[in-house]
Amino acid sequence: MTRERARRELEVLEKTYPNAETALAYDSPFTLLIAVILSAQTTDVRVNLTTPQLFARYPTAQALASASQSDVEAIVKSTGFFRMKAKNIIAAAQGLVERHGGEVPGDREALEALPGVGRKTANVVLSVAFEAPELAVDTHVFRVAHRLGFTLGTTPRQVEEDVVKLVARDKVRHAHHWLILHGRAICKAPVPLCAKCPVRELCPSAPIVARALRDKVSARALGAVGRGAPAAATRHRGQSS
Numbered sequence: 001m002t003r004e005r006a007r008r009e010l011e012v013l014e015k016t017y018p019n020a021e022t023a024l025a026y027d028s029p030f031t032l033l034i035a036v037i038l039s040a041q042t043t044d045v046r047v048n049l050t051t052p053q054l055f056a057r058y059p060t061a062q063a064l065a066s067a068s069q070s071d072v073e074a075i076v077k078s079t080g081f082f083r084m085k086a087k088n089i090i091a092a093a094q095g096l097v098e099r100h101g102g103e104v105p106g107d108r109e110a111l112e113a114l115p116g117v118g119r120k121t122a123n124v125v126l127s128v129a130f131e132a133p134e135l136a137v138d139t140h141v142f143r144v145a146h147r148l149g150f151t152l153g154t155t156p157r158q159v160e161e162d163v164v165k166l167v168a169r170d171k172v173r174h175a176h177h178w179l180i181l182h183g184r185a186i187c188k189a190p191v192p193l194c195a196k197c198p199v200r201e202l203c204p205s206a207p208i209v210a211r212a213l214r215d216k217v218s219a220r221a222l223g224a225v226g227r228g229a230p231a232a233a234t235r236h237r238g239q240s241s
C-alpha cells in the first residue's frame with residue numbers, strides 16, 4: 001500500500017462520513033472515559049441508554065469514587081460484564097480523585113494506569129476529549145484497515161502503527177471514526193457490501209471479494225445441477241422407454 005493510495009482511500013471515506021464522531025454520549029472527559037469503559041463488549045446505543053442514570057446519580061469522579069458497588073452494578077447491568085465494569089469505573093474514579101484532583105489526565109501513561117483502561121480506551125479518550133493524533137483500533141478498524149490494504153498486522157497495536165504511518169497527522173483521530181462508520185455501514189463482517197462501497201475502485205480487497213462471491217454462486221449452481229442430475233436422468237430414461 002502506498003501512502004498516496006491510502007490518502008485517496010481516506011479522502012473518499014472523509015467525503016462519505018464528513019461529520020464522523022463518537023456515537024457515545026458525553027459532556028466531559030470524565031463522562032467520556034466512563035462511557036468508553038462501559039462500551040467494552042456492547043454497543044454505543046446500549047451505553048447511551050445507561051449513562052444518563054449513572055451520571056445523574058454520580059456526576060463527578062468524586063461522587064463515583066464513593067459509590068456503592070451494588071448500586072453501580074444495578075445501573076450498568078444491561079451493558080454486560082457489569083460486576084467487573086462497576087468495579088472498574090469506581091476504581092478509575094478513585095484513581096482520578098487520588099492522583100489527578102478528579103480530572104481526567106491527557107497523557108497515555110496516566111490513563112493506562114487507571115483500572116479498566118487499556119490502550120484502546122486511552123486512545124479514544126486522548127483522540128476525542130483531547131484531540132490528540134491517536135487511533136483506537138476496535139474490531140471495525142481492524143477489519144476495514146486490512147481490507148483497504150493499510151496493514152497486514154495481526155495485533156491491534158500493529159494495525160494502529162501501520163495505519164498511523166499512512167495517515168496525515170491531522171487526520172489520524174478522524175480516520176478512527178471513518179473506519180468504524182464504514183465498517184458498520186458497508187464493509188461489514190463477514191461479507192462486505194462492495195457493490196455499494198464508494199472506495200471499491202481503489203480497494204485491493206474488492207476483486208478478491210467479488211471472486212469469492214462468484215465462486216460461491218458457481219458452487220451453488222453446481223450443487224443444484226448435481227442434485228438435479230439423477231431426477232433428469234430418471235425422467236430421460238422414463239421418456240425413452
Ligand code: SF4
Nearest residue numbers: 187192194197200203
Ligand atoms: S470495496 Fe468492499 S472490501 Fe473494500 S472497503 Fe469497500 S466494502 Fe470493504
